Amino acid sequence: MSSLLNAIKSSSIVHLCFAISYFTSGLVINLMQCILFLCIKPFNKRLFRTLLYYLCYSFHCQLVAIGEWWSGSVLKIYISKEDLAKAGTEHALLIMNHTYETDWLFGWMFCEKVGVLGNCKAYAKKVISYIPTIGWSWKFAEFVFLERSFDKDREIITKQLNEIFDYPDPAWLLLNAEGTRFTQSKHAASVKFAQERGMTVLKHHLIPRTKGFTASLPVLKKKCPAIMDVQLVFSEDEKVKPTIINLLRGKSITGHIYLRRVSMSEVPEDEEQAAQWLHDLYVRKDKLQASFHETGDYFKGNDITPIEPITIPRRLSSVLNWIVWMIIAMLPILYLLFSMIVSGNIFYILSGVFVLVSFHLLYNYAIGMSKISKASNYGSKKVEKKD
Numbered sequence: 001m002s003s004l005l006n007a008i009k010s011s012s013i014v015h016l017c018f019a020i021s022y023f024t025s026g027l028v029i030n031l032m033q034c035i036l037f038l039c040i041k042p043f044n045k046r047l048f049r050t051l052l053y054y055l056c057y058s059f060h061c062q063l064v065a066i067g068e069w070w071s072g073s074v075l076k077i078y079i080s081k082e083d084l085a086k087a088g089t090e091h092a093l094l095i096m097n098h099t100y101e102t103d104w105l106f107g108w109m110f111c112e113k114v115g116v117l118g119n120c121k122a123y124a125k126k127v128i129s130y131i132p133t134i135g136w137s138w139k140f141a142e143f144v145f146l147e148r149s150f151d152k153d154r155e156i157i158t159k160q161l162n163e164i165f166d167y168p169d170p171a172w173l174l175l176n177a178e179g180t181r182f183t184q185s186k187h188a189a190s191v192k193f194a195q196e197r198g199m200t201v202l203k204h205h206l207i208p209r210t211k212g213f214t215a216s217l218p219v220l221k222k223k224c225p226a227i228m229d230v231q232l233v234f235s236e237d238e239k240v241k242p243t244i245i246n247l248l249r250g251k252s253i254t255g256h257i258y259l260r261r262v263s264m265s266e267v268p269e270d271e272e273q274a275a276q277w278l279h280d281l282y283v284r285k286d287k288l289q290a291s292f293h294e295t296g297d298y299f300k301g302n303d304i305t306p307i308e309p310i311t312i313p314r315r316l317s318s319v320l321n322w323i324v325w326m327i328i329a330m331l332p333i334l335y336l337l338f339s340m341i342v343s344g345n346i347f348y349i350l351s352g353v354f355v356l357v358s359f360h361l362l363y364n365y366a367i368g369m370s371k372i373s374k375a376s377n378y379g380s381k382k383v384e385k386k387d
Contacts, residue, residue, distance in 0.1 A: 026133025
């Protein structure tokens with residue numbers, strides 16, 4: 001029985017069904033978002049955003065369900081009781097490390113547990129807004145899309161943050177201040193940059209980019225009461241690496257997430273001082289991650305009050321939502337393909353086979369690209385240790 005279950009979880013056909021279901025559900029949700037945008041938002045913005053919350057939740061938590069229910073992955077949470085009580089009750093800016101392929105998903109897992117997954121926003125590249133399903137969904141949800149031109153981006157940031165923090169319910173805005181995911185080549189460039197400017201060199205992070213943060217402060221200071229300092233680490237000793245492919249194959253991954261609430265009033269008003277504050281925050285984050293990798297604990301060797309990790313039970317709502325979308329999306333498609341293949345019409349048979357083969361080739365291509373990405377991140381760390 002166990003071997004059969006492992007075979008099912010490793011099946012590329014099953015993974016292909018997941019992908020088709022997610023894409024199809026995304027298009028349906030995009031259509032519903034568009035209807036709300038045209039028919040509800042001009043007359044009742046509050047109602048639009050309330051309904052939008054459930055659509056975004058329905059879309060995002062399908063991936064949470066794959067992480068928690070399909071793969072059985074676990075999130076160990078290090079947070080004080082006081083900060084946990086406030087989590088999900090107020091607007092917040094999340095500042096999180098961007099080290100792993102799946103760090104965003106484990107962040108979503110925590111957001112789902114505290115009830116803000118449907119109101120999660122982020123700073124993102126403008127090109128993402130043109131991508132069907134995920135990009136379109138984020139566009140309707142008023143994400144902050146940047147053009148990489150600071151003069152334009154400053155105006156965009158001011159406008160969009162005012163929109164986001166005008167939401168009727170708590171909204172969380174994610175800022176990956178490093179700007180990109182950690183790799184050894186990017187880290188080498190970051191170290192050189194820091195050394196040339198007399199800055200503290202970071203071992204496990206890239207030097208944070210401060211312009212977006214400081215440009216956001218005028219609005220944040222007025223409308224956002226808190227910053228959530230978020231640090232996510234996966235043990236280097238784990239046999240199962242934190243990749244999307246391993247999650248799809250049903251392999252359990254354990255993430256360790258540290259969260260600390262910081263009052264927005266602690267951030268200096270002055271732009272240069274605020275930039276230094278952000279850099280100091282990353283120095284602290286670097287010490288936390290170094291401690292975890294060296295001792296298996298965030299707090300050993302750091303002057304930080306130890307916190308015992310907790311696990312919040314996974315919720316039925318995520319897996320029920322996922323199952324419903326799988327049924328809605330897959331039954332009509334499977335019925336159509338089956339009808340084409342058994343129709344006896346050579347044109348329909350060839351069309352059905354062509355569709356299946358195309359999907360299979362696309363899936364294999366995605367798997368190959370993921371392996372290349374994984375090798376570039378994990379292989380380089382082994383070389384570093386050898387040196």
